[in-house]
Amino acid sequence: MSESGQLGRLPTARQIRDLYEILFEHYGPQGWWPVVSRACEPGYDARGYHRGLYPRGREDMSAFFDVVCGAVLTQNTAWKNAEAALIEMRRRRFDTFEKIISARTEDLAEAVRSSGYYNQKAKKLKFLSEVLRNLLPSSSGRGISEELSIESSEILRERLLDVWGLGPETVDSILLYAYDLPFFVIDAYTRRLLGRVFYSTGISELRRGYDVLQKIFHRSLSGSTVIYGEYHALLVRHCKESCTVRPHCIGCILNKQCLFYHGSDT
DNA sequence: GCCCAGGAGCATA
């Protein structure tokens, strides 16, 4: 099987970089990941998006906690519902990993109810918190914990993938936005947009091949965590506004390069 | 009432 597997010819590095330029030019910086705990504090806007600096966990344990929990809570769920769950967790003082570990699963489930799948997500948060005990970023902001510093980021990724309830998207979200490590996040939006722009409708869903899709971005970009974070956020932004399930192609900024657009009349 | 939203685990063929 070829490197591209079922995907056929892969988009070139140039195409991937051009796509980023177009999205960034149009939407500007997105400042992901949103962090509710800091909303309305200096330097953060009303939604908790950091201005200029990113809420990387290495510099802010509170942001680290929010990103990690948010990554689980937003699984197959609108961010608004996940955010409401995060706020409720904070209100009930489930605001550290230790408190999650010692909490009753039913109580935690009640707190995260608004995010849906609340029984599963409460379990996931508890399992993840147990594992993260020894894998937290150091307070100095340099390196992570002593245990982690002797591991490569790939090994950290494998460890997190072993946690029940965490798949590649959730793990890479945590690695990128909380640990500030260069792993590109592939989600349903990314698949949809790549499928449409580069593969027309033929393989539009790109259901499998997470690693192949991720490699496309890794080999095309510099490895900057800021670019990875912005790019993923921009893909989400565009898919929410234009490249929706029923796409709004009229006036779409990607019309010029989109194979789906050229293959349809919408 | 239906569709969709920043997935993942598990059973089955």
Next chain:
DNA sequence: TATGCTCATGGG
């Protein structure tokens, strides 16, 4: 390995 089912709330 591929597909289908399950988990579940909330907004449009």
